[in-house]
Amino acid sequence: MNIIYNNRRLLAFLHDSFVAAVSFWLALYLRLGDDFHTLSLGDTAIASVIFTVTCGLVFWAVGLYRSIWAFASLRDLREIFRASTIAVAIFLALAFLTTRLTGVPRTLPFMAWFIMLAGLGGSRMIFRMLREKRLSVLWEKSGAGRVNVLLVGAGDEADLFMRAVSANPQAAYHVVGIIGENAKRVGRSIHGIDVLGTVEELPAIVARLRDQMKAPTRLILTRSVSRFNNALVSQLLEQATALGLSLSRLPALTDVRSDVAALSVRDQPLALEDLLGRPETKLNRSEIRSLVKGKRVLVTGAGGTIGAELVRQIAALEPKHLTLVEFSEFNLYRIDMEIRESLPYQPMRSLIGDVRDATRMTQIFDSEKPELVFHAAAIKHVPIAEENIRETLLTNVIGTRIVADCCQNANCAAMVLISTDKAVYPSSVMGATKRLAEIYCQALDLSSATTRFITVRFGNVLGSTGSVVPRFQEQLAKGGPLTVTHPDITRYFMTVREAVELVLQASALGTKPGDQRGKVLVLDMGEPVKIADLARQVIRLAGLRPDQDIKITYTGLRAGEKLHEELFAEAEELIPSAADGVKLGKATTVELPVIGQQLDDYAAQLREGLGECECIAQLQRLVPEFNRSGCDLKKTA
Numbered sequence: 358m359n360i361i362y363n364n365r366r367l368l369a370f371l372h373d374s375f376v377a378a379v380s381f382w383l384a385l386y387l388r389l390g391d392d393f394h395t396l397s398l399g400d401t402a403i404a405s406v407i408f409t410v411t412c413g414l415v416f417w418a419v420g421l422y423r424s425i426w427a428f429a430s431l432r433d434l435r436e437i438f439r440a441s442t443i444a445v446a447i448f449l450a451l452a453f454l455t456t457r458l459t460g461v462p463r464t465l466p467f468m469a470w471f472i473m474l475a476g477l478g479g480s481r482m483i484f485r486m487l488r489e490k491r492l493s494v495l496w497e498k499s500g501a502g503r504v505n506v507l508l509v510g511a512g513d514e515a516d517l518f519m520r521a522v523s524a525n526p527q528a529a530y531h532v533v534g535i536i537g538e539n540a541k542r543v544g545r546s547i548h549g550i551d552v553l554g555t556v557e558e559l560p561a562i563v564a565r566l567r568d569q570m571k572a573p574t575r576l577i578l579t580r581s582v583s584r585f586n587n588a589l590v591s592q593l594l595e596q597a598t599a600l601g602l603s604l605s606r607l608p609a610l611t612d613v614r615s616d617v618a619a620l621s622v623r624d625q626p627l628a629l630e631d632l633l634g635r636p637e638t639k640l641n642r643s644e645i646r647s648l649v650k651g652k653r654v655l656v657t658g659a660g661g662t663i664g665a666e667l668v669r670q671i672a673a674l675e676p677k678h679l680t681l682v683e684f685s686e687f688n689l690y691r692i693d694m695e696i697r698e699s700l701p702y703q704p705m706r707s708l709i710g711d712v713r714d715a716t717r718m719t720q721i722f723d724s725e726k727p728e729l730v731f732h733a734a735a736i737k738h739v740p741i742a743e744e745n746i747r748e749t750l751l752t753n754v755i756g757t758r759i760v761a762d763c764c765q766n767a768n769c770a771a772m773v774l775i776s777t778d779k780a781v782y783p784s785s786v787m788g789a790t791k792r793l794a795e796i797y798c799q800a801l802d803l804s805s806a807t808t809r810f811i812t813v814r815f816g817n818v819l820g821s822t823g824s825v826v827p828r829f830q831e832q833l834a835k836g837g838p839l840t841v842t843h844p845d846i847t848r849y850f851m852t853v854r855e856a857v858e859l860v861l862q863a864s865a866l867g868t869k870p871g872d873q874r875g876k877v878l879v880l881d882m883g884e885p886v887k888i889a890d891l892a893r894q895v896i897r898l899a900g901l902r903p904d905q906d907i908k909i910t911y912t913g914l915r916a917g918e919k920l921h922e923e924l925f926a927e928a929e930e931l932i933p934s935a936a937d938g939v940k941l942g943k944a945t946t947v948e949l950p951v952i953g954q955q956l957d958d959y960a961a962q963l964r965e966g967l968g969e970c971e972c973i974a975q976l977q978r979l980v981p982e983f984n985r986s987g988c989d990l991k992k993t994a
Contacts, residue, residue, distance in 0.1 A: 370417060376476040377412035377444075377469075381405050384468035408448050408469065415444040437477045445470045505571055507562070507602075508535045509593065510579035511542040511552045518579060519548045533571040534562065538589070556589060559596050578606040591894070598897045644865040645858075648729070649674035652770075655727035656681055657712055657760060658734030660688025662818055663775055666857040667731050668692055672700050680725045681707040684734070712756030722763040730772040731860075732760050735791070739779070742787035743916045746972045747963055753790035755960045758797055764808050765801060771809040773864045774798045776877070778816040778849060778922045782982050785918065789976050789983040795877060796980075797956060800949040802874050811867035813860050814942075815880035816849025816922060825888060829895045838908035839892045846914070847885040847921050856880065863939045876932065877942040885921065955979055 382405065419440045445466050452466075508515050519532055534553040537543050542552045553562045566572055576597050578590070597604040649671055656671065658664035659681035665688075672679055679696075683689035686709060693707040706725065710717045712734045735753050736742050742749040757774065764772040776795050779788030795812050802810035819826055825848075832839050851859075863878040893903040901907050914920065932941035959975055967975070977983050 370413065372480065373416050373477055374409055374413040376480070377473055378405060378409040380469045380473040380476060381408045381465075384465050384472055387468060404452055407451055408466075411448045411451060412441070412444040412473070415447065416440050419443070433481060434478050437481075438474060441470055441473050441477065504530050504575055505533045505566075505573045506530045506575045506577050507553075507566075507573045508532060508550075508577050508579050509538070509556070511535050511537050511545070511547060512579065514579040516547055518577075519550065530575075530577075533566055533573055536562065536576075556593060556596075559593075560600060563600050563602070574602060576602050576604045578604070594894065594897050598900065598902055603900055604898075641862065641865065645861045646674050648861065648865040648868060649676050651675070651677050652728045653678045653726055654680070654729045654731070655721075655725055656731045656733060657683075657710075658732070658775075659683045659707075660685050660692050661733060661735075662853055663857065663860075664731075664733035665692045665695075666853045667733060667860070668696060670854075670857050670861060671731075672696050672703050672705075677704070678725070679703060679705045680721070680727060681705065682710045682712075682721060682734070683707070684709065684711050712760050713751050715759045718759050718763050719766075722767045726767065727764075728770045729864075730760065730764050730769055731775070731864075732757060732772060733775045734760075735775070737777070737787060739785045739787050739918060740915050742785065742790070746786050746969045747967065749786050749790050750959075750972060750976070751963055753787070754793045754797075754956065755963065757794040758956055758960075761798055761801055761810060764810070765805060768807045771811055771864065771868050772798070773860065773867070774810065774812045775860065776812050776814040778814060779919075780814060781922070782919075782984070783980065784984065785916075786973075786976070789980045792980050792983070793976070795944070796947055797952055799877070799944065799946045800952050803946060804949045809868055809874075811864055812877045813863045813867075813880065814877050815851065815856055815859070817851075818853045818856050819850050825891065826895065829892055833895060833899055833901075833907060836907070838910045839896065840910050840912050841889050841892055842912055842914050842918060843920060844889055844911055845920060846888045846918075848888060849885050849922060850891075851880070859939060866939055877944050879940045879942050881940060952979075 385401065419436065449466055508518065515535060532550050535547060535550055536559060537552045537555050540555055543554055545552050553565075563573060576593060578593070594604050654671055654676045656664055656667050656679070659668050660683040664683070668679070668681060669692075681689060681693060681696075683692075689707050689709060693705075696703060696705060708721055708725075710721055712718060712732075734756060736745065736749045761772055761774075774794060776791050777788065779785060780792035780795055781788075783789040783792050795814075798810040798812050801808070802812075817825075829839050859880045863880065867878055889909060892909050896903045896907045896909075899907075903909060932943060959979070962975070963972070
């Protein structure tokens, strides 16, 4: 057996050469019938040898033996078709030059070509079917540990998954049925497995399968979640939880190779972002790449959630040089090691620096000479900012101004300010400081002849440090309850990857010629999500029941927290954008000399130790829409 295994390519070659020889003589017999004996055996034998040798050499040359027979597919049949056609064409030319086709009927090569196709392709398909039948028997006998599953979706993905499962004797799953997204395919079957009904009939289908001793323990979405209706996914999760089933999904077809044998038949847990129901944004990849490729890029706050993802995506776009600036040594170390391991040849420096330190920032800009700057450094957690007003002002406002001035002095092509929806009608210190940073960058953008200052505003990032989802997961791990500030509170959410992709898309748009100067670029966040609903989804994803297994409690709005966030102020004129997923807002602007002098005075007062009540009062003068009484709502610890 080892001899056969070690020489399987040679055996396959000999098999195909034999098929070619048989095809030649069989075609000759079919063509001549009883007149076969009238042939000149010498000329015919020479033609047969030429045909067989030509086929064998062509088969080997085109790589017909790189494929494994056990996984023969349509691709292998196409390769056989191509190789056979080339071989017959070469044979015709050689036979004509050597024997003028003496002793060979003119139709013989075409008949031999057809017979050879059937022999080569058929033998491979028979081998695969016999192997799959044998594995299927083993699969059925080795039922221990296999999980009964119901597939949701009766499309190509379901077919691919079932083929992969049937080809793997160690597969973890036994498919007991398929749920259709609609009634079109109900009553039909895929690989002998019936489409039992629609999503609405799921409870009855599960009950029927339990009666038949085929009780499923898992529902698997066969298509990418973004291609399912959001309401449908939420309905499935709720039904699965009620029925005691887990809900998971397969990788998208674009995430796996076309070879079924290479497909991992492991499903993936359904993630919270799968339930947001956000439509896929069409990104202009070429514009994003041209924004970054070959440029010297600097990212502040490079170790934070947004900053680190910016670094990852920018590094993949082949910048000439990448500079990471971060105040936290640990965060800087983590992202530095990640990039150096994944992209070891990317020129990069990782520098510790505080954006509030003008001397340090000037040194960094002088040495690194960035052309494109992404400013993600900020104090962003609302309750923390409320407890540290002066520090938040120094970081979010004065730090932003220092970075922006460095960009202006260094003649950078563009600076991108990462802002937030909390800057619209701000009720928190964090939101007001971000709005003040926006105002300064807008003023610079309108006055600068060399550098573009682009402000990108978006909502909450799902799973970011200090955000609601990690807190829910921690509370869930402790057995609950999950705490929500208000039953009706809503927020905009998107994943960190999508947020950064759209930041890059907006940045590419902002650097193009046009009427973008002084405007705020706002990412399309979709529909706001109720935090209470988000908490229930987190519980269901863990296979538990909200309000029964895990309680949800309401703690009241915190200082500076709004019930609903907004992406645009009423005074901001909405302007259509050329980029999908990005909107333009014509926000109120202030003359650069005016805002510059105001920030000079404010910075001096802050560094002299301005009290918190005075900080709030001054912030309200600079951001009139910041509507709150600082000393009433904020008490010094």
